[in-house]
Amino acid sequence: MGKLISTTLTRALLGLLIIVALGPILWTVLGAFKELRDIVTPVPKLIFEPTLDNFATILRNPTIRDGLLHSVIVVSASVLVGAVLGIPAAHTLARHARRWGDDVQFFVLSLRFMPPVAIAIPFIVIYLDLGIYDTLFGLILVYLITTISTVIWLAVPAFERVPHDIEEAAAMEGCGPAEVFWRFSLPLAAPSLFGALVFTFVLVWNELLLALTLAAQNATLPVVAASITSLGKEVPWGVINAATVLLVLPPLVFIGLLMGLLNTMVRSGPK
């Protein structure tokens, strides 16, 4: 009996937490499919006629469309370059840097300690001087600090988990260091590395402050989405909701993938 009560209480608490966590998201998603008059009713409507007008509006709006395009370009370029530069660096740190390895790793991590606002103002001046203010290239450049350091920070433990013996066995078969990395370390660490890349993607996809300060016309989606909220009294709630859905969709999909990956990793245990 006591067990039944405690299970019921646990379930109730869990349900409450889920409602608290998912409620706003659900409301936003519902709002994205509502017409404005369905949104601004005093009594919330759960049954309504869904419309795709809001999505049509934002996809027809050149500012939002450009913002989406810029986000995709900036984020994929910075994550890609971050991976290409960060993953080999992480392998080197995990395997070959005996003396300075820890210091370098701490330095890389320390890049993440720094609040972006601390560098935002100086960067405006530097970027204006260099002529890369308000360019996608400039944004990619500053995001690389985040992506490279995050990729390194997450990939070092992934490579450390690759058994040393396997790399040595490959070396015994005549593989040079580059071949060992490419044919053994990389495939074996791939699942963890994928997680690291997804995490990095979400991090820069959601980035607002640097994009807000270093770009004007060529802003990314978070900046555009934020600007819609300051349109005055005639707030187009439906459009805002649709823009938000569009914004959170890629991270949500990736987080879903990440969770699935984490679960399979936990289930199969360390190899």
Place this chain on the structure above:
Amino acid sequence: MAHIHCTDIVKSYGAHPVISGLNLDIPNHEFVVFLGPSGCGKSTMLRMIAGLEEVSGGRIEIGGTDVTDLPPGERGVAMVFQSYALYPHMSVADNITFGLRRQGVSKAEIAPRLKQVAEVLGLEQFLDRRPKNLSGGQQQRVAMARAMIKTPKVFLFDEPLSNLDAKLREKLRTEIRRMHLKLKTTTIFVTHDQLEAMTIADRIVLMRDGMIEQMGTPDEIFERPASRFVADFIGTPAMNFVTATLEAGLIARSGSIKLQLSEAEFPSLNPGQEVELGLRPARMDLCAPGSANALTGEVVLVENMGAEGQVITEVDGAEISFVTQGFRDLSIGDTVHFTIRPEHIHVFDPKTGRSLRKD
């Protein structure tokens, strides 16, 4: 032609020397075991021969070629690791043939060789599986197949059986020995298990603190240990040690113990000299009271080992054990007499620990 020649090998990590000035010659076709307690440098030595570890000084030659500065893949050696080190993202067949495929050997040539090694090691039905779906013993066979298929000049085994259970270890040990008798490839095998070393080796290199303590056939190591350390390390149950004083006529006395030593083996001993006697439990047995070289003690414990038993006795307050088939008639508290032949008594210098046997 693959004899191994190591000259003045030095290895140090920072200021900490692990191996200092080691010289070693391994003739072609020989099965050599590096034996020693953990931290004695035996694995380091193997890894330096493999090329996985750089030497701090000295030269290594394999088959007449100086390989000291060559990468592992160009030394013509193959290694089997303690952890098997199979490639988890490849099938068993791909694991075995990886090295050959990498060298660009044609498929037509690889197939029969794969079939042959798989047959020798009984892996035919596992070739399509992934390593993680195999048992430890099967995985180690795959690792051996991977080493064999390259027909290397030298096989290196780094404690390959340590992760297996006792029965499987014995079985694979025999298989490795058989394989060597057939292939005759020069082999170095590292282990800390003295029984494994004794059963498998042509020659044992017994190491301690980065130095070779003794090098010789299993018989030499067992019957003529060069030092107290070797005598203590080899043989189960472990050797008994008794400090004694020599008397005229090459008699060693310690309390009630009075033992005649062999004149032929120890001609240089003098009366009055302090020595340490080494008595192998397996070389002693029950005897009638008053027999020559008899020891008398009180039974403290009897350990049944099946065909024979180890009897631990107390002689003058110190424990001395011996092995006998007649252990079943003994019980705790009994007074027993047991004896050892003079030629089976080892004598060591108590200060240096070196054997006082004539060379």
